[in-house]
Amino acid sequence: MKLLVTGGAGFIGSHLCEYLVSQGHEVFVLDDLSTGRYENIEHIPGITCIIDSTLNQDIVRDLVREVHAVFHLAATVGVQLVVSQPVQTIINNIRGTETVLQETCRYRRPLLITSTSEVYGKGVREVFHENDDRVIGPTNLTRWGYAASKAVDEFLALAYWKEKRHPVVIVRLFNTVGPRQTGRYGMVIPRFVEQALRNEPLTVYGDGKQTRCFAYVGDVVPALTELLLRGNFYGEVFNLGNSESVSIEALARRVIARTGSSSTIVFVPYDQAYGEGYEDLRHRAPSLEKIHAAIGYQPKTSLDQILDTVIADIRTRLSRRG
Ligand code: UDP
Numbered sequence: 001m002k003l004l005v006t007g008g009a010g011f012i013g014s015h016l017c018e019y020l021v022s023q024g025h026e027v028f029v030l031d032d033l034s035t036g037r038y039e040n041i042e043h044i045p046g047i048t049c050i051i052d053s054t055l056n057q058d059i060v061r062d063l064v065r066e067v068h069a070v071f072h073l074a075a076t077v078g079v080q081l082v083v084s085q086p087v088q089t090i091i092n093n094i095r096g097t098e099t100v101l102q103e104t105c106r107y108r109r110p111l112l113i114t115s116t117s118e119v120y121g122k123g124v125r126e127v128f129h130e131n132d133d134r135v136i137g138p139t140n141l142t143r144w145g146y147a148a149s150k151a152v153d154e155f156l157a158l159a160y161w162k163e164k165r166h167p168v169v170i171v172r173l174f175n176t177v178g179p180r181q182t183g184r185y186g187m188v189i190p191r192f193v194e195q196a197l198r199n200e201p202l203t204v205y206g207d208g209k210q211t212r213c214f215a216y217v218g219d220v221v222p223a224l225t226e227l228l229l230r231g232n233f234y235g236e237v238f239n240l241g242n243s244e245s246v247s248i249e250a251l252a253r254r255v256i257a258r259t260g261s262s263s264t265i266v267f268v269p270y271d272q273a274y275g276e277g278y279e280d281l282r283h284r285a286p287s288l289e290k291i292h293a294a295i296g297y298q299p300k301t302s303l304d305q306i307l308d309t310v311i312a313d314i315r316t317r318l319s320r321r322g
Helices: 011-024 056-065 079-084 086-106 144-163 188-197 217-229 250-261 268-273 289-293 303-321
Strands: 002-006 025-031 048-052 069-072 112-117 168-173 202-205 211-215 237-240 245-247 263-267
Touching: 002 011, 002 056, 011 025, 025 056, 048 056, 048 069, 056 086, 069 217, 079 086, 079 144, 079 268, 086 112, 086 268, 112 144, 144 168, 168 217, 168 303, 188 202, 188 250, 188 303, 202 250, 202 268, 211 237, 211 250, 217 289, 237 289, 245 250, 250 263, 250 303, 263 268
Parallel strands: 002 025, 002 069, 025 048, 069 112, 112 168, 168 237, 202 263
Antiparallel strands: 211 245
16 A cells, blocks of 8 residues: 555654554655654655645645655654643644644544653552543643643544544554654653663753653554454544553663663752743553454563663764764
């Protein structure tokens, strides 16, 4: 099939493109290289990359017409970026998705939209199910603007399905990690690994008792593909991630042990890390019941395997930089 991946030069997008090409598909990428990098995809044979934004409706229309289905990954992501560029975050995420929905609906192209576990908000529970209530913080705390923008994307996509029978699937990604992810926009694992390899202190925010579940990108991309190309999950929302939970302090210790680093750990108050009034989530884990029932999804890669892969990747990157 001919497939379009918006945000295809990003971390998850580039792994998805690699996988789709390995399955014999012809892949087009639309990416404005805001956080993506051309280097992420230049090694993939036969790929066509258009450097432009999903806000450019004419380009989106031309590309959508050419392909059979669309994966929409392009978005402003990463807590650091979201907090420092709130206007761009909200506008990009809402307008970009609106444009992709309009054009895929016009040509009736099946569409998968990647959403985020952030839409659950701060929640009071540890494990989130797709139909759980959402608890979003006040509008003066920037973090929640990102959650709200992605929730609006979901509302709009589901409205397109209900009103126009536009074939769209929504996937809420939980902390996805792997090679090529950068720590520049906040993501904790590449940050810790880079700090450890440089023998610098690992910056644990808050008390380090907050927990997360990290999914390997190599487990995630085949699931995205199944959910869209099987064609029988339209109008549905799925969690996708891993259910192995770890506290951030324990994660830091594991990174130090697995890199053999002499780094120490420093605890950094949230205000210092993200500015005043930042609210972090204590716990976040996905219920994977629905996606397991749908496509038999089960994460295969353990946290230790993930860490070893990321460590090897960042080691190579650092040694190239010299
Ligand atoms: N975090 C940390 N040190 C860092 C970066 C992040 O302790 O240098 C924490 C962050 O506060 C959060 C967790 O690690 O509790 C995961 O952060 P990330 O930004 O990767 O994802 P989030 O789950 O917040 O979207």
